[in-house]
Amino acid sequence: MASSVPILAIRDLRAHFHTRRGIIKAVDGISFEIQKGETLAIVGESGSGKTVSQLSYLGLLPMPPLRIAGGQAFFHDTDLIKAGKDKLRAVRGDSISMIFQEPMTSLNPYLKIGTQLIEPLCLHRKLSKKEAWKVASESLEKVGIADAARTMHSYPHEFSGGMRQRVMIAMAITTKPEVLIADEPTTALDVTIQAQILELLGELKKETGMSIILITHDLGIVASVADKVLVMYGGKMMEEATAHELFSASSHPYTTALLKSTPRVDIPQEVLPVIGGSPPDLSKLSPGCPFYDRCALRLDACKETAPKPCSLSPSHRSFCHLETVQ
Amino acid sequence: MGLRYLFGRVSIMLPVFIGVITVIFFMIRFAPGGPFDKEKIVPPEIMESLNAQYHLDQPLWKQYLIYLADLSRFDLGPSFKHANRTVNELIAEAFPVSLELGLWSLGWALLIGVLAGAMAALKPNSWLDYLPMSFSVLGICLPTFVIGPLLVLIFGLWMGVLPVAGWDSWQDRVLPSLTLGFAYAAFISRLMRGGLMEIRTQDFIRTARAKGLSEVQILFKHSLRGGILPVVSFLGPALAGLLTGALVTETIFNIPGLGRFFIESALNRDYTVVMGTSLLYFSILFVCNFVVDVLYVFLDPRVRYE
Numbered sequence: 197m198a199s200s201v202p203i204l205a206i207r208d209l210r211a212h213f214h215t216r217r218g219i220i221k222a223v224d225g226i227s228f229e230i231q232k233g234e235t236l237a238i239v240g241e242s243g244s245g246k247t248v249s250q251l252s253y254l255g256l257l258p259m260p261p262l263r264i265a266g267g268q269a270f271f272h273d274t275d276l277i278k279a280g281k282d283k284l285r286a287v288r289g290d291s292i293s294m295i296f297q298e299p300m301t302s303l304n305p306y307l308k309i310g311t312q313l314i315e316p317l318c319l320h321r322k323l324s325k326k327e328a329w330k331v332a333s334e335s336l337e338k339v340g341i342a343d344a345a346r347t348m349h350s351y352p353h354e355f356s357g358g359m360r361q362r363v364m365i366a367m368a369i370t371t372k373p374e375v376l377i378a379d380e381p382t383t384a385l386d387v388t389i390q391a392q393i394l395e396l397l398g399e400l401k402k403e404t405g406m407s408i409i410l411i412t413h414d415l416g417i418v419a420s421v422a423d424k425v426l427v428m429y430g431g432k433m434m435e436e437a438t439a440h441e442l443f444s445a446s447s448h449p450y451t452t453a454l455l456k457s458t459p460r461v462d463i464p465q466e467v468l469p470v471i472g473g474s475p476p477d478l479s480k481l482s483p484g485c486p487f488y489d490r491c492a493l494r495l496d497a498c499k500e501t502a503p504k505p506c507s508l509s510p511s512h513r514s515f516c517h518l519e520t521v522q
Numbered sequence: 523m524g525l526r527y528l529f530g531r532v533s534i535m536l537p538v539f540i541g542v543i544t545v546i547f548f549m550i551r552f553a554p555g556g557p558f559d560k561e562k563i564v565p566p567e568i569m570e571s572l573n574a575q576y577h578l579d580q581p582l583w584k585q586y587l588i589y590l591a592d593l594s595r596f597d598l599g600p601s602f603k604h605a606n607r608t609v610n611e612l613i614a615e616a617f618p619v620s621l622e623l624g625l626w627s628l629g630w631a632l633l634i635g636v637l638a639g640a641m642a643a644l645k646p647n648s649w650l651d652y653l654p655m656s657f658s659v660l661g662i663c664l665p666t667f668v669i670g671p672l673l674v675l676i677f678g679l680w681m682g683v684l685p686v687a688g689w690d691s692w693q694d695r696v697l698p699s700l701t702l703g704f705a706y707a708a709f710i711s712r713l714m715r716g717g718l719m720e721i722r723t724q725d726f727i728r729t730a731r732a733k734g735l736s737e738v739q740i741l742f743k744h745s746l747r748g749g750i751l752p753v754v755s756f757l758g759p760a761l762a763g764l765l766t767g768a769l770v771t772e773t774i775f776n777i778p779g780l781g782r783f784f785i786e787s788a789l790n791r792d793y794t795v796v797m798g799t800s801l802l803y804f805s806i807l808f809v810c811n812f813v814v815d816v817l818y819v820f821l822d823p824r825v826r827y828e
Contacts, residue, residue, distance in 0.1 A: 256731055289733035296732075305824055316733050329574040351823040367733070496640040 201261060202229035202270075203374055203407055204292075209267035209277075211245075211252035214260055218479040222248040224431040226267075230375065230424075235401065235408040237422035237439070239415065239454070243475050245431040250377050253277055254292065255284045271375075293368035297380035299361035303352040309363055310348030316371045335366040337395060358389035365396065372404060379411045394421055415458045419443060424511070427451050427455045430476045430486025433505075437512040447506075447514040449493045469494035485516070531815075535808055539801075543593070546800050547586055552795055557602035557791045578600060589797070598801075599794035604788070607797035612783060617802070619689060620779040623772070624764035631706035631760070634755065638707070639714025643749070644741055646719065654711055661708025668702040670774040687776045698775040702768055706760055710753050718749035747821055754817050758810035764802050773818030 211223040223245040230236045239247045251257045253269035253276050269276040271292065276284060288294075293316075295304045304312055313335065314328035323331065331346065337343035339362040352360055361381060368376055378397065382390035398421060401408055412418060418439060420424055425442045427434040427450065436450040446452050453471045473490040480487070484499045491498065497517050506519035556562075558572060573579045577588055592599055598609035613714065630718060638654035677697060678686035688694045723746065730744045769781030780799065787795035818825050 254732070256728060284737060285734045287734070288731070289735075294729075294732040296725060296729065302729045304726040304730070304744050306822060307744070315730075315735065319734055353824045364729070467691050 200231055202231050203272065205229045205268075205270040206249075206253065207268045207270070209249065209253060209269060210265040211248055211257075212263050212265045214263055215479075220478045221431050221481060222262075222478060223252060226312075226426075226428070226431075226433055228424075228426050228436065230407045230409060232374070232407060233401065233405045234423045235410060235421055236424045236426060237410045237412060237418040238428060239412060239418055239424045240375055240428035241413060241475055243476075243478070244428045246413075246428055247379055247429075249428065250379065250411060254288055254294075254377075255281065256288075256294075286320070289316045290371045291373050292375045292377065293371065293373040294377045294379065295361070295364045295368050295381050297383050299364055299384060305352055306439075307351075308348070309350055309352060313348065313363070313367050313370065316367065320371050332366070332370055334364070335370045338369070338400070339363075339366040339390075341366070356436045357385050358393065358464070361385060361389075361393055362396070365393070369400060369404065369406075373406055375407045375409065377409045377411070377466075380413070381410075382417065383414075385410075390417075397421070398420055399455060415455060427454070430481060431478055432486055433513075433515050434487065435512075435514045435516075437508075441512045443508065445508075445512075447508055447512070447519060448493075448516050449491050449518070450487045453492070455489075531674055531812065537805065538808075540590075542804050543590070543797070543801065544586075546797055547589060548582075550788075550791065550796050551582060551585075553791065555791050557793060561790070576600070593801075598798040601792055601795050603790045603792040603795070603807070609794045612795065613780070613798055613802060616778060616780040616783060619777060620765055620768060620772075620781065621704065622695070623699055623768055623777060623779060626695050627703035627706065627764050627768075628757075628761055630699055630703035631710055632753075634703070634707035635648065635710025636714050636750070638711035639753075640718060640741060640746070642711065642715040642724065643718035643745075644737065651715075655715070658708035658711045661704045662712075664704075666705070666770045666775065669704050670697070670771060673697050673701055674774075687774075689775070689777045694775075698771050700779060701772050702764060702771040706764065710756065710760075713752040713756055714749065717752040718745050720725075721745045721749045724748075741798040751818070751821060753816055754821065756805065757817075761810045762803060762807040766799070 206229070207227050208220070209223055209226045213220040213222055226245070226249050228236060228238075238249065240246045248257065248262075252262060252264060253267075255276075263276055267277065271287060274283065274287075276287065277460055279287075303309070307331075310329060310332060311469060312323060313332035314323075316322045317328035317331055318325065321328070333344040333348055341347050341362055343360065347355075347363070352363070355363070365381075376397075381397070382393050385393060394417060397408060397410075400406070408421075410422060412419070422439045424436070425439050426436045427442075427448065429450050434450045435442070435446065437446070442451065443455070446455055450471075453469075457471055458468045459465070459468055471490055476486050476489065484497075484501055485491070485494075485503055488494055488498045495517050503515045503517045503519075505513045505515050507513050508519070527638075556578070557576075558569065570579070577585050580588070589599065596610075598613070601607045601609055601612060604612065642651040642654050674686045674697060677684040684697050685691070685694050686697075716724065718741070727740060727744060730740045735743070766780060766784065768777075768779055769785055771777070772779040772781040780802075783795055784799050786792070787799060
């Protein structure tokens with residue numbers, strides 16, 4: 197699979213916010229590729245730049261304050277960074293769709309669900325309202341909403357968070373996108389609903405062959421659905437690996453600490469380990485590794501020089517000086 | 523919206539209405555002076571018969587009851603100052619004029635205000651925003667007695683395209699209603715901009731962008747309905763104000779509207795006219811606010827009145 201041409205290839209993406217407090221390097225040198233049918237998980241704490249890494253190349257963040265300081269984002273042969281607004285709009289909601297963390301507020305409360313569901317179809321597929329209404333109803337059935345016809349005529353406030361997230365998913369898949377970006381799709385939902393939604397995403401992936409980029413801070417979710425994982429911290433890449441490699445042989449001290457601080461049912465623990473300190477102020481980062489202050493294994497070199505990627509296998513790279521020293 | 527709500531809404535109006543009547547009735551009576559103070563010295567017999575004719579010789583509580591009894595027959599009584607005219611006649615004559623002027627003004631205010639506010643919100647902090655918002659500051663600051671003559675000067679005298687005063691043809695409606703509506707347009711544009719800016723930060727707007735909709739589509743389809751709610755809630759008091767607060771405009775353009783009665787009657791202690799115009803104002807306010815509440819149901823599907 198690794199040899200085929202990627203659908204989406206992000207290279208050295210740098211997205212910076214220019215604010216009065218200075219330049220905030222929310223995303224600084226992120227690269228990843230995703231093949232057809234793959235699930236890539238992007239993992240990191242709040243504020244690590246996971247969401248910005250995706251929204252920025254899709255043009256979904258206001259510019260200014262955001263400025264793309266460098267990098268490329270190839271969707272097939274098109275560099276989305278260089279593509280104009282109109283080209284980008286043609287891709288968004290058609291071949292690249294998104295679902296968001298907050299199902300309660302991500303649907304327009306003033307419009308019927310049907311009205312919102314048919315928009316991508318009318319816009320990108322040029323379907324008539326009637327045709328789109330039919331396709332959208334089918335899409336609702338696909339995500340497990342039994343009474344699709346009635347749901348189309350209802351308003352979002354009549355549904356629970358889990359149901360609304362299903363509606364969001366239905367809306368995202370109406371156009372049969374090649375890539376679905378799911379930004380913490382289950383964070384706001386309770387645990388049983390979380391499992392259902394993840395299962396649904398897995399089924400849809402199998403059925404349609406779409407690729408999924410899953411933004412999450414929950415390593416449990418990563419373990420259950422991801423093929424590949426990208427670990428971010430302070431806007432930078434820490435480690436990238438297949439899910440198997442990450443959980444069996446994580447290399448980066450941050451990843452290791454993150455794994456340790458995840459509650460496990462299979463290992464009895466008295467106290468859950470935490471990573472000491474707090475995430476860095478992104479406007480005051482030193483040129484070195486952003487994890488320096490909190491790293492248990494830090495070296496002198498870590499403070500001043502950014503670590504170079506070190507390949508541990510064709511699919512496993514770690515951005516840490518320890519690997520180069522050894 | 524249930525019938526029960528409707529019924530409750532109307533039944534609460536009656537006690538409030540009686541309260542308003544009572545307060546205004548006694549306030550104006552207790553104010554020093556009376557309706558005939560400014561008359562030439564008249565013989566006491568004539569004064570007596572005047573007082574008797576208007577029930578002023580009765581004790582106050584009796585006058586109050588007489589007024590309520592008349593009112594229940596929709597009779598607002600005779601005017602104290604305008605001899606041989608009833609308040610009903612005065613209002614019937616002047617109110618349609620004020621109503622027309624007010625509706626024209628509201629039309630301008632909505633048209634200009636909503637467009638300017640939407641324009642400003644489409645590209646905040648650009649000249650598309652600064653230009654209409656500067657005008658709105660002007661609109662709020664400049665009183666009608668400046669705007670009115672200014673418009674007359676430009677369109678009436680220099681360009682000669684619109685009449686300077688009067689109330690006959692449709693052309694006569696343009697300048698007065700612009701004058702009266704300008705401040706309201708300015709205020710509405712600010713409310714509209716604020717409402718839209720608030721909506722812009724909502725998650726569902728990001729969803730709309732993620733779907734590939736253009737900014738104009740997002741504005742009209744996804745933002746306008748929610749963003750216009752502050753404007754809608756302002757419409758009630760705005761219309762009531764426009765219908766009754768047009769004294770200056772009506773004076774500038776020599777329009778036979780209701781505005782002058784508000785001031786005149788209070789100064790002359792024309793008790794019945796004060797009562798009549800105040801109750802009219804209250805009724806308009808009530809009806810307008812009611813209409814606004816009903817509009818809310820249609821604009822926001824989450825609103826339910828129980």
